[in-house]
Amino acid sequence: xxxxxNTIYHYTDFDALKGIVETKELWLNNIFNSNxxxxxKIFYEYLLPKLTKQLNPNDCKVLPKNIDFIKSFxxxxxxxxxxxxxxxxxxxxxxxxxxxxxxxxxxSGVRIAFDKELLKSILPxxxxxxxxxxxxxxxxxxxxxxxxxxxxxxxxxxTFNSALFKLRNLAAIFKHKSFQAEKEFRICVDQKKxxxxxxxxxxxxxxxxxxxxxxxxxxxxxxxxxxxVEFEKLIKNVVLGPKAAISVGAIKRYLIAKGLKxxxxxxxxxxxxxx
Numbered sequence: 001x002x003x004x005x006n007t008i009y010h011y012t013d014f015d016a017l018k019g020i021v022e023t024k025e026l027w028l029n030n031i032f033n034s035n036x037x038x039x040x041k042i043f044y045e046y047l048l049p050k051l052t053k054q055l056n057p058n059d060c061k062v063l064p065k066n067i068d069f070i071k072s073f074x075x076x077x078x079x080x081x082x083x084x085x086x087x088x089x090x091x092x093x094x095x096x097x098x099x100x101x102x103x104x105x106x107x108s109g110v111r112i113a114f115d116k117e118l119l120k121s122i123l124p125x126x127x128x129x130x131x132x133x134x135x136x137x138x139x140x141x142x143x144x145x146x147x148x149x150x151x152x153x154x155x156x157x158x159t160f161n162s163a164l165f166k167l168r169n170l171a172a173i174f175k176h177k178s179f180q181a182e183k184e185f186r187i188c189v190d191q192k193k194x195x196x197x198x199x200x201x202x203x204x205x206x207x208x209x210x211x212x213x214x215x216x217x218x219x220x221x222x223x224x225x226x227x228x229v230e231f232e233k234l235i236k237n238v239v240l241g242p243k244a245a246i247s248v249g250a251i252k253r254y255l256i257a258k259g260l261k262x263x264x265x266x267x268x269x270x271x272x273x274x275x
Contacts (some may be wrong), residue, residue: 010090010091030214031084083191085188111241132175133186
């Protein structure tokens with residue numbers, strides 16, 4: 001099912017809500033700290049057999065017949081640097097039991113609804129976003145072949161870097177098919193592409209839940225100011241988890257105290273009967 005909603009949902013804990021509300025921060029975590037041990041690598045594992053099966057190099061118009069395409073591609077893969085991306089994860093699923101249990105602090109946390117297009121519009125230019133893909137379709141093959149051909153044909157470092165950058169970006173929004181029920185949407189940035197032109201991005205290490213994590217922090221207030229966007233419009237509503245110990249009334253009072261009266265009027269409890 002294709003999701004075309006302009007609303008994306010971030011399931012998290014109350015500490016994250018506090019960070020977004022009080023300091024206007026959105027944290028992107030190191031991709032290798034996610035719950036998918038195949039992050040980045042699975043894309044290339046899927047891609048090679050798919051290319052081998054779907055494409056005959058002698059019949060492909062973008063490749064001359066004298067190129068051993070598969071060998072060239074395998075050589076290309078050996079040069080890939082699996083350095084991390086930073087990612088912020090969302091879902092198109094609203095009030096979903098599995099999302100609550102897995103990401104919503106065992107259903108005791110919170111679900112924050114973001115305006116997808118508005119959030120995308122304020123991202124720094126070196127960040128990118130998109131729906132996570134769980135399979136490589138035939139329509140995805142041609143642009144990948146063309147990217148690789150740029151490198152194979154020219155054999156130049158600049159072309160290689162360009163091809164590698166494009167492929168790495170594709171890999172960052174690809175996950176193992178066993179995760180497809182999550183209907184995920186991601187905001188991503190390459191570790192080496194993090195730039196700070198409006199003092200809106202910070203890299204740091206911090207202790208979270210008894211572990212040391214490397215994170216990338218987006219300062220949403222600075223990005224909103226830079227892009228002429230009202231911060232409160234980024235967030236459509238807040239829903240408290242099925243097992244949340246904090247009341248709707250308490251969160252409403254908290255948001256009003258932080259100057260977010262409009263958002264306070266859009267707080268409710270989950271209707272999911274999870275227990």
